[in-house]
Amino acid sequence: xxxxxxxxxxxxxxxxxxxxxxxxxxxxxxxxxxxxxxxxxxxxxxxxxxxxxxxxxxxxxxxxxxxxxxxxxxxxxxxxxxxxxxxxxxxxxxxxxxxxxxxxxxxxxxxxxxxxxxxxxxxxxxxxxxxxxxxxxxxxxxxxxxxxxxxxxxxxxxxxxxxxxxxxxxxxxxxxxxxxxxxxxxxxxxxxxxxxxxxxxxxxxxxxxxxxxxxxxxxxxxxxxxxxxxxxxxxxxxxxxxxxxxxxxxxxxxxxxxxxxxxxxxxxxxxxxxxxxxxxxxxxxxxxxxxxxxxxxxxxxxxxxxxxxxxxxxxxxxxxxxxxxxxxxxxxxxxxx
Amino acid sequence: xxxxxxxxxxxxxxxxxxxxxxxxxxxxxxxxxxxxxxxxxxxxxxxxxxxxxxxxxxxxxxxxxxxxxxxxxxxxxxxxxxxxxxxxxxxxxxxxxxxxxxxxxxxxxxxxxxxxxxxxxxxxxxxxxxxxxxxxxxxxxxxxxxxxxxxxxxxxxxxxxxxxxxxxxxxxxxxxxxxxxxxxxxxxxxxxxxxxxxxxxxxxxxxxxxxxxxxxxxxxxxxxxxxxxxxxxxxxxxxxxxxxxxxxxxxxxxxxxxxxxxxxxxxxxxxxxxxxxxxxxxxxxxxxxxxxxxxxxxxxxxxxxxxxxxxxxxxxxxxxxxxxxxxxxxxxxxxxxxxxxxxxxxxxx
Numbered sequence: 001x002x003x004x005x006x007x008x009x010x011x012x013x014x015x016x017x018x019x020x021x022x023x024x025x026x027x028x029x030x031x032x033x034x035x036x037x038x039x040x041x042x043x044x045x046x047x048x049x050x051x052x053x054x055x056x057x058x059x060x061x062x063x064x065x066x067x068x069x070x071x072x073x074x075x076x077x078x079x080x081x082x083x084x085x086x087x088x089x090x091x092x093x094x095x096x097x098x099x100x101x102x103x104x105x106x107x108x109x110x111x112x113x114x115x116x117x118x119x120x121x122x123x124x125x126x127x128x129x130x131x132x133x134x135x136x137x138x139x140x141x142x143x144x145x146x147x148x149x150x151x152x153x154x155x156x157x158x159x160x161x162x163x164x165x166x167x168x169x170x171x172x173x174x175x176x177x178x179x180x181x182x183x184x185x186x187x188x189x190x191x192x193x194x195x196x197x198x199x200x201x202x203x204x205x206x207x208x209x210x211x212x213x214x215x216x217x218x219x220x221x222x223x224x225x226x227x228x229x230x231x232x233x234x235x236x237x238x239x240x241x242x243x244x245x246x247x248x249x250x251x252x253x254x255x256x257x258x259x260x261x262x263x264x265x266x267x268x269x270x271x272x273x274x275x276x277x278x279x280x281x282x283x284x285x286x287x288x289x290x291x292x293x294x295x296x297x298x299x300x301x302x303x304x305x306x307x308x309x310x311x312x313x314x315x316x317x318x319x320x321x322x323x324x325x326x327x328x329x330x331x332x333x334x335x336x337x
Numbered sequence: 338x339x340x341x342x343x344x345x346x347x348x349x350x351x352x353x354x355x356x357x358x359x360x361x362x363x364x365x366x367x368x369x370x371x372x373x374x375x376x377x378x379x380x381x382x383x384x385x386x387x388x389x390x391x392x393x394x395x396x397x398x399x400x401x402x403x404x405x406x407x408x409x410x411x412x413x414x415x416x417x418x419x420x421x422x423x424x425x426x427x428x429x430x431x432x433x434x435x436x437x438x439x440x441x442x443x444x445x446x447x448x449x450x451x452x453x454x455x456x457x458x459x460x461x462x463x464x465x466x467x468x469x470x471x472x473x474x475x476x477x478x479x480x481x482x483x484x485x486x487x488x489x490x491x492x493x494x495x496x497x498x499x500x501x502x503x504x505x506x507x508x509x510x511x512x513x514x515x516x517x518x519x520x521x522x523x524x525x526x527x528x529x530x531x532x533x534x535x536x537x538x539x540x541x542x543x544x545x546x547x548x549x550x551x552x553x554x555x556x557x558x559x560x561x562x563x564x565x566x567x568x569x570x571x572x573x574x575x576x577x578x579x580x581x582x583x584x585x586x587x588x589x590x591x592x593x594x595x596x597x598x599x600x601x602x603x604x605x606x607x608x609x610x611x612x613x614x615x616x617x618x619x620x621x622x623x624x625x626x627x628x629x630x631x632x633x634x635x636x637x638x639x640x641x642x643x644x645x646x647x648x649x650x651x652x653x654x655x656x657x658x659x660x661x662x663x664x665x666x667x668x669x670x671x672x673x674x675x676x677x678x679x680x681x682x683x684x685x686x
Contacts (some may be wrong), residue, residue: 036348097519099541102530104521110546184432186441195437203434211430211445211547216518218552 001067001323002137004144004292006047007060007074014071015040015062022127028076029074029125029322030197043076047297056080057155059148062075062300063141064134066323072132076125077145078120079156085201087118088208089250089259092215092226109215111180111226113208117250117259121149121160126236133235136303140290142239144174144301146269147292149332158264162240165233166257167225176256179222184209192254208253227251227258227283243268272335276314279328280321288337291316293324300324303337338407338472339665340479340643342383343395348376348564350397350406354462370419371624378404379411383639389490390415391466395460397640398476401665408463408476412483415492418451423539424449424585426596427562429548448543452585456484456491456599459498462572470624471645472638474679476633477574479643481604482675486641488599497580497597500573502594511591514557527589543588561591566590578603600658604632608677611656615670619657620647630679633658635666640668648678 010241043060063073089319090111096107149156168174177189183205240260244267250259276327286307293300352575379395381387392414398407416422425446433440503509519542564572579602580595622645634643650657
């Protein structure tokens with residue numbers, strides 16, 4: 001059975017293997033072992049410290065096949081984008097250049113550097129075994145985070161955002177980076193991306209151009225990729241749109257990919273979530289649900305079938321109860337798949 | 338050939354000249370009404386009817402044989418007073434990260450009004466049939482003697498805007514890469530409008546935020562700060578007098594601005610006063626030669642005159658002039674005149 005659970009230090013080699021196997025760029029998950037283990041430790045602390053902890057916390061989940069003990073994906077969730085440091089975006093805005101005398105009026109698109117999204121809840125670090133991309137596992141791994149938020153709304157901001165990967169060409173070059181960031185960082189995208197994951201964020205503040213960027217001055221290739229997501233991210237995007245996320249005027253300052261945003265209380269998963277007590281049972285059937293226990297440290301989330309009804313309790317398939325580690329009377333949460 | 342202030346009667350010639358100057362000489366509008374306004378301003382300036390900072394000193398070069406106007410040149414007392422003076426300042430932004438070993442200098446264009454209050458040498462135009470016999474040199478440099486004679490009427494610094502690079506079809510790469518995005522008009526139209534003194538539209542349409550140079554097209558990056566090929570001799574002439582690029586460029590065509598401290602311009606600094614001696618034997622200038630020529634002016638204001646004489650007409654503190662030369666300069670025996678060699682003595686431009 002596929003289960004989402006908090007990452008542990010022992011997952012390190014498996015996560016490394018996974019990152020090498022997937023083609024997606026996971027900026028927030030470094031391939032470098034030291035840094036990766038740091039991320040896992042940070043996450044372990046976040047899961048261990050519970051609700052009392054103040055300040056930023058970064059949760060890292062893994063998707064595991066509990067029968068085969070095989071790690072198949074990762075997804076992350078930060079209580080505060082930037083983790084106490086500035087979170088950088090460009091905001092796509094417009095300035096109107098008009099002259100009454102000359103009867104000229106033009107809206108000129110312009111990119112302003114922005115820290116506005118600093119401190120919002122951030123979904124990040126999504127990676128999945130390529131063979132699972134088109135299965136329910138994709139949704140499980142991504143939405144488990146939303147169910148987690150639904151269970152602990154007080155720990156998260158009202159606004160949740162996600163950065164979607166921008167456009168790269170066949171050669172792996174990023175037109176937006178080449179038109180903007182490259183001039184100032186003097187390095188190619190992959191190197192910058194690598195530094196981003198392993199170095200402190202200070203270099204971002206030091207190198208990112210502070211003046212607004214007039215979009216018409218950018219090469220056409222770069223202009224065309226502003227706010228556009230990589231085709232490989234279509235599935236992720238449509239999932240977020242279904243959840244109630246929307247495109248924002250913000251884009252990733254490196255690859256120009258879109259930033260999606262949603263209000264926690266309006267998200268599909270959050271609106272549909274039910275909290276009940278489990279009654280493990282072998283009489284089951286019904287519709288597919290995303291189901292999780294109510295533990296923080298031992299959080300588990302999986303997909304199972306339920307027949308929702310009235311009352312305080314709900315029957316839970318035995319294998320699901322086992323995967324979630326719940327027994328009779330334990331609280332669970334669930335939302336339709 | 339001699340230089341004198343313009344007069345109201347010069348309007349027809351000036352208009353003809355404007356039609357001949359073509360694109361790029363923004364201070365010569367091809368528009369009769371505006372030209373008339375410019376001439377009126379100059380006439381009022383020489384009458385001292387305008388405040389000093391508002392004055393425009395427009396001079397005409399006259400062919401003594403035909404009394405025809407061969408060219409014009411001007412001095413603006415102080416720029417940016419009754420309008421807004423715009424340039425891009427070519428600055429730098431440095432990005433550095435010790436952490437990842439990056440140190441990157443990015444040239445950055447800042448819209449500025451920094452040159453407001455400087456004096457300006459401008460509006461130089463010489464009719465094509467008179468482009469010979471040192472006429473260009475005389476026309477351009479005559480202004481230095483006016484500056485030397487009346488420094489109190491000008492600022493400390495003087496600038497000259499050089500026409501920027503454009504190709505054979507009059508296409509300006511700098512404009513194509515920058516201004517066009519904001520103005521939605523041809524360079525020649527924008528240029529025409531500025532020439533008319535219609536600068537409000539610049540403020541309305543220009544990008545206000547700094548521009549990172551690497552974001553301009555490659556040919557625009559190469560073009561800015563470069564002068565039009567036709568303007569290269571003029572630039573060399575200014576540089577030989579002590580003008581230097583001051584880090585400001587034209588916002589339309591990217592042409593460089595050069596500047597100098599007025600008192601440090603070679604022809605101002607080295608000019609000296611001489612006493613006139615009318616002398617029928619005075620040596621006459623050989624205008625076919627580059628050397629041996631000296632600029633000489635009277636010390637007047639509204640009757641200011643400049644012409645070329647032979648350098649060897651100077652004998653210590655005395656300048657020997659023929660009766661005709663003295664008449665041209667409107668000076669008499671014993672009057673004081675100002676003179677300086679036409680070219681710097683060490684370099685030949």
